[in-house]
Amino acid sequence: MTVAATTLSREHISVNALKVVQRLAESGYEAYLVGGCVRDLLLGKLPKDFDVATSAHPEEVHELFRNSRMIGRRFRIVHVRFGRDIIEVATFRGPHKEVDEDSHSETGMILDDNVYGTFKEDVFRRDFAMNALYYDAKTNEVIDLVDGRNDIKDKCIRPIGEPEDRYREDPVRMLRAIRFKAKLDFTIDDATGSSIKHMGYLLQDIPPARLFEEVLKIFMSGHGVKSLEAMLEYDLFGWLFPASRRTMDGSRAEKLIHLALASTDKRIAIDKPVTPAFIFAALLWYPFITEKKSLEDEGLTNVEASHEAAANVIANQQLFTSIPKRFSGPMRDIWNLQFRLPMRFGKKPEILVNHKRFRAAYDFLLLREDSGEKLEGLGEWWTKFQEADGEARSKLKQQTTGNNPKKRRRKRKRRTQQNHANQNDANRGNTNQGNTNQSGTSQHRLGNRSYNR
Numbered sequence: 001m002t003v004a005a006t007t008l009s010r011e012h013i014s015v016n017a018l019k020v021v022q023r024l025a026e027s028g029y030e031a032y033l034v035g036g037c038v039r040d041l042l043l044g045k046l047p048k049d050f051d052v053a054t055s056a057h058p059e060e061v062h063e064l065f066r067n068s069r070m071i072g073r074r075f076r077i078v079h080v081r082f083g084r085d086i087i088e089v090a091t092f093r094g095p096h097k098e099v100d101e102d103s104h105s106e107t108g109m110i111l112d113d114n115v116y117g118t119f120k121e122d123v124f125r126r127d128f129a130m131n132a133l134y135y136d137a138k139t140n141e142v143i144d145l146v147d148g149r150n151d152i153k154d155k156c157i158r159p160i161g162e163p164e165d166r167y168r169e170d171p172v173r174m175l176r177a178i179r180f181k182a183k184l185d186f187t188i189d190d191a192t193g194s195s196i197k198h199m200g201y202l203l204q205d206i207p208p209a210r211l212f213e214e215v216l217k218i219f220m221s222g223h224g225v226k227s228l229e230a231m232l233e234y235d236l237f238g239w240l241f242p243a244s245r246r247t248m249d250g251s252r253a254e255k256l257i258h259l260a261l262a263s264t265d266k267r268i269a270i271d272k273p274v275t276p277a278f279i280f281a282a283l284l285w286y287p288f289i290t291e292k293k294s295l296e297d298e299g300l301t302n303v304e305a306s307h308e309a310a311a312n313v314i315a316n317q318q319l320f321t322s323i324p325k326r327f328s329g330p331m332r333d334i335w336n337l338q339f340r341l342p343m344r345f346g347k348k349p350e351i352l353v354n355h356k357r358f359r360a361a362y363d364f365l366l367l368r369e370d371s372g373e374k375l376e377g378l379g380e381w382w383t384k385f386q387e388a389d390g391e392a393r394s395k396l397k398q399q400t401t402g403n404n405p406k407k408r409r410r411k412r413k414r415r416t417q418q419n420h421a422n423q424n425d426a427n428r429g430n431t432n433q434g435n436t437n438q439s440g441t442s443q444h445r446l447g448n449r450s451y452n453r
């Protein structure tokens with residue numbers, strides 16, 4: 001059916017997106033604005049991105065626009081650039097005629113999606129009905145073949161077709177459903193929610209680099225707290241952060257993560273800069289502390305244990321979501337500074353205040369206190385120190401004499417060959433959720449890519 005777009009005003013539509021659609025149409029191709037931009041316009045929101053669907057193949061689009069480049073392997077698309085504004089252009093997709101090992105994985109995930117089709121076929125290849133709305137710029141109409149407008153009216157997230165089939169084709173759709181629930185304050189229909197809860201294991205088939213990008217969209221878009229709550233509700237969080245999920249039971253981990261996401265949401269709301277390093281520092285803090293204690297029990301010093309624990313936790317998390325070095329480095333700095341902040345004698349406070357990660361480490365310290373960690377007023381001391389002048393700072397430091405106990409260096413135990421082998425047996429292939437002992441205790445190896453609820 002076709003619904004007249006009486007409420008869709010062109011004043012909120014990207015001029016550059018309309019230019020792309022117009023040039024494609026003038027060149028003899030079908031072209032429509034599609035997806036989230038149409039949905040957001042119907043909701044009265046200002047879209048951040050504009051996508052175009054067309055009958056032109058990627059090579060043909062690239063030839064029409066000199067200011068474009070083709071990207072993607074699984075499904076090739078074209079980015080048309082107008083300064084900092086990027087319009088994404090995708091060719092109509094069609095169904096795979098045959099399901100074989102070249103086009104699908106063993107679990108049914110589509111590996112090669114470069115199968116082009118007609119306009120109608122493209123509609124039914126979309127993920128959710130609310131995202132399968134096409135805006136025809138020539139007629140100023142919204143074309144709706146899947147009752148997507150009613151889903152928007154009812155604030156309902158409903159996949160097109162059988163939920164399980166759609167999630168097997170691309171498991172990331174489950175994360176998209178969570179993100180839309182948090183972002184739009186929509187509900188996930190019962191059939192969709194039930195499928196998500198018992199199909200989370202499919203996320204293990206997704207490359208860690210792609211999952212990292214999805215994590216950024218989920219936690220760094222201004223609705224991180226709601227996203228976390230939805231991920232826990234639908235049992236997806238543990239498939240991305242298994243070590244973090246395990247530490248949530250009987251610890252303050254969930255509250256710390258919640259506070260970090262709330263802080264990030266507030267900063268985004270007032271256009272302050274945010275970094276994934278801070279979020280990942282909170283997500284992995286308790287796995288890091290647990291690993292550090294284990295290494296100290298083996299005989300490592302505090303410094304040695306900190307460095308090795310950070311390396312181990314980051315390496316194991318990268319089996320699930322990648323963490324680029326530009327973020328893992330600052331994350332390690334935030335962690336390591338937590339053990340230097342209690343050292344408030346001599347010139348150390350002045351040195352720490354001038355550290356490039358001090359502010360992030362200080363904010364992290366306050367969140368630790370707010371989550372319930374007993375730090376003997378350390379956050380308040382650093383707050384006063386930053387606000388104090390030279391004389392006041394000297395008095396503050398005098399109050400902390402005796403906070404520099406000399407620790408004896410413990411001799412590091414030699415690890416047996418078997419222990420060393422066990423340390424390196426982490427692999428992505430261990431996906432069995434049932435790895436628990438008879439008492440129900442979850443398997444605690446960081447390296448296994450499994451989530452034992």
